[in-house]
Amino acid sequence: AQKVTQAQTEISVVEKEDVTLDCVYETRDTTYYLFWYKQPPSGELVFLIRRNSFDEQNEISGRYSWNFQKSTSSFNFTITASQVVDSAVYFCALGGGSNYKLTFGKGTLLTVNP
């Protein structure tokens, strides 16, 4: 069975602070994919990143960066110099190989205060 744990239920920061959202996963698949999605108050799920299990390179996209470590089964997400527009619920998700199902964590509500 697959499982995704986002231990941080809520995080509150002040604008321009850096913030890291944690994600720990469990799977028996040797090939799997990890995702991060952003869900603003309007409700849609906005895709941020997909990473396969064979690619442990960290990735940076503007103010966003991701740290994938298979040794600790973690796929953490850092926002640098946070902005009010970053306020949303962030979901980490896991999919296995040729499976069609995404297993989501419970999400982390990030509030960035001015």
Added chain:
Amino acid sequence: DAMVIQNPRYQVTQFGKPVTLSCSQTLNHNVMYWYQQKSSQAPKLLFHYYDKDFNNEADTPDNFQSRRPNTSFCFLDIRSPGLGDAAMYLCATSRAGGVNYGYTFGSGTRLTVV
């Protein structure tokens, strides 16, 4: 732009009155999914279609049905909505191969049961 469109964005239905939610896509993706997301919870897969093949999750209640008349459209039917079915319903699509290629989500339909 190619996209996944869900109608309506907001739906209010009466307890026990059948309701249908609609999803259409212009991506020509083989696979279409329906997820249920209750307040402050993770999205949960109800079922998916691979072309015309219907795949139900084991714990999806019988009250939930789906139809896919063609590649572009997929419907979620709730036969007798209860108060516990109030949620955001998210439609998503993917190419054949599932999570290998990631999902494209629609904006969701927020269902209220009164």
